[in-house]
Every structure is written in C-alpha cells, then in structure tokens.
Amino acid sequence: MIKATYIDHMGKDLTVVNAARVSFGKKRDVYQEQEDYRLIHYLAEHGHTSPFGHCFASFHVKAPIFVARQLVKHKFLRWNEISRRYVDSEPEFYIPEFRKAVKNKKQGSGEVINSENLRIRFERDMVSAKHKYEYLLHQKVCPEQARMVLPQSTMTEWYWSGSLDAFADMCNLRCASDTQYETRIVATQISDKMLNLFPVSWDALVKVNGHQAKVLKEIRPMTDEERHRSTERNEINQVWYSGDSSELFE
DSSP: OOEEEEEEEEOOHHHHHHHHHGGGTOOOSSOOHHHHHHHHHHHHHTTOOGGGGGOEEEEEEEEEHHHHHHHTTSTTEEEEEOOTTTOOOOOOBOOOOOBOOOSOTTTOOOSBOOOHHHHHHHHHHHHHHHHHHHHHHHTTOOHHHHGGGSOTTBEEEEEEEEEHHHHHHHHHHHTSTTSOHHHHHHHHHHHHHHHHHSHHHHHHHOOOSSSOOOOOOOOOOOOHHHHHHHHHHHHHHGGGTSSTTGGGGO
C-alpha cells in the first residue's frame, strides 16, 4: 500500500561531471568510466555537492499521514500534497503489522506482535472513523473540518521532487536500519530508483544498505585537536582550486 512511483528525471552521471568541469572550461559528450568515476567520488568525499544539484527526479508517493509528516521535514525537496480541504473522497487506511514498544525510544519499535484481536480492533476503529467522517459530510460540514476525525493512518499522496544531493541526504537518514519501518519503505524505493538513474553518483553519495551509514553527532564546540584536523582537511581540500587535482577535470 505504501508506494513511491517514479515520475520523471533530468540529468545523468555525465551531467554531474560536466557541471564540475565547467570551472575549468571543460566538457565531455561521452561518460568516461574510470576518469569520471574518480571525479564523482572525489566530489562526494570532499563535500563538493553543488555539481550533484544539476540532476533532478520526481516521484509520486502514497503513504499514511504519519509517514508524510516525517518525510516533509527534509529540506530542499519540493512537495505538493492532496488536500482534504478540497477532496472528500472515501478515505483509505494503512493497516500495519503492529510492533512491540522498546525501552530505547531512539530505536522506535521491536519485534512484530502477532495478535489477530489487535488487528481486528484497529480495523474496527478505522471503520468507525470513516463513518464519523462521512456523517459530518452528510450533515453539510465543510471538508476542511470533517477531516479532523480522520486518524494518522489515513493514506495521503504527494508529488516529491528534488535534486540528486537532496534526495541522497534524505535516504542517508531514512534508509538506515534504526529508522521507522514505514518511512524506510518510501526511502528505499526512491533509493533503488535513483541508483538505477544515477548509478555512480548515487553510490558515491548514499552510504546505507551495505555501506557505512552517516553518523549524526551532537553539535558542540570543536576541541583544539578537532580544530587542527579541520585545518589540515581544509588545506587538503584546496586541491579543488589548485592544479594538484586538475587531471580529474580534464
């Protein structure tokens, strides 16, 4: 029931390397396997993400409201969603496999709860919510107010578009094993398609599903040692501007 459907895209791996090479007045018409692979990974490893921003993709996503409210938080991705201010069609509901609560709230949930009674009770509640919604509409209540009785499990849908690097940031977070299962379904489907569209760039940018996942750290003041290492990295990264790595851009 949760589904991310590919709509359209613009660009390819060659677009990324040409966007990078324009700094040197260079352009290629054909992707070169070794040289361009090296350049794309160089860009990703050194945080030069702007060349990836010239490739775009669009998806149509259908998922429950609670999933949408988690995913809409990601920056730099365009979002247009169905609105029940204007639409009063029969609502659909997501019926999950319930999972056990865990002590570590950051983990979110544990193993599946095998309870037919729990599922039946939940489905009855969804039917009740649907009937309340339809009753309000029948009483000529406006759709923008009638929707208040619909639960978070109500299915919604939206168009989701953005650049290659923006979707990579989202997937680096939402494809990780400790994220909520339902949001991971959407992110994994998008990740699989992006890997097909931009195989080298996606492999360089996304470090999940067999790669080392990005680790989010608490923001705090840098120590003297960290500041020193940062200075060293900045000096190394100056090859982006110097001639030391210019062969990558030829």
